[in-house]
Amino acid sequence: MPIINYASKEIQFKVVYYGPALCGKTTNLAYIHSRIPEAHRGDLVSLATAADRTLFFDFLPLNAVILQGFKTKFQLYTVPGQVMYNTTRQLVLRSVDGVVFVADSQWEKIADNVDTFRNLEENLLKQNLLLDDLPYVLQFNKRDLENAAPAGYLEYLLNNRKRRVPSFEAVANSGHNVFAALDAVTQLLLHRFNKEHQLLQPKTKLGGHGEVAGTT
């Protein structure tokens, strides 16, 4: 559930980037941080090991537009993808409002993607949340690599539920489709919030059109 503060007129949504180790979650946040003007974001906080593997999480707060007098804020988190950090993933997932599931397109990572998707589902269940009730999108990352599996195969493996969700072929280190995925999940969140609260128009875009968020 988003946090609504009627006194300060703020609504806060928590979005978690989830996916297997080294799929590019931190790279997504770093790109978003580099492209959003300072006035609209806070600092990127990364708790990582010396080898830049996420140890606890990354955190990036964003301020989006003001809608009907309410300032909407999106708090972006990443989980550590390494299998051994599952307790941390559960902590980071607490009170999540939306997810960007980042898959690694490389053939040798196919099993990791499927396992991590299942792990997401299990961890959500631990807080009585059903993946099927949660706004989420898929990002098929590392499309630039030669050993990327066809996007259609990733769709078949990860987007085969009753509800098909938006999916994006991305290259996080160049920024390709990073904002498209972020915009899509924020649209889903605002749309749902609007339906439940009849308060907001789901018309905000964080990254403008695709790649650029106001600065170049």
Ligand SMILES: Nc1nc2c(ncn2[C@@H]2O[C@H](COP(=O)(O)OP(=O)(O)OP(=O)(O)O)[C@@H](O)[C@H]2O)c(=O)[nH]1
């Ligand atoms: N070629 C290519 N490399 C990428 C892409 N996205 C990320 N990388 C690289 O993949 C490596 C891992 O990226 P991270 O963002 O640290 O991965 P992560 O998902 O945060 O990993 P954990 O924190 O261990 O879960 C880095 O060297 C990135 O530069 C991409 O789209 N294409």
Ligand SMILES: [Mg+2]
């Ligand atoms: Mg990371």
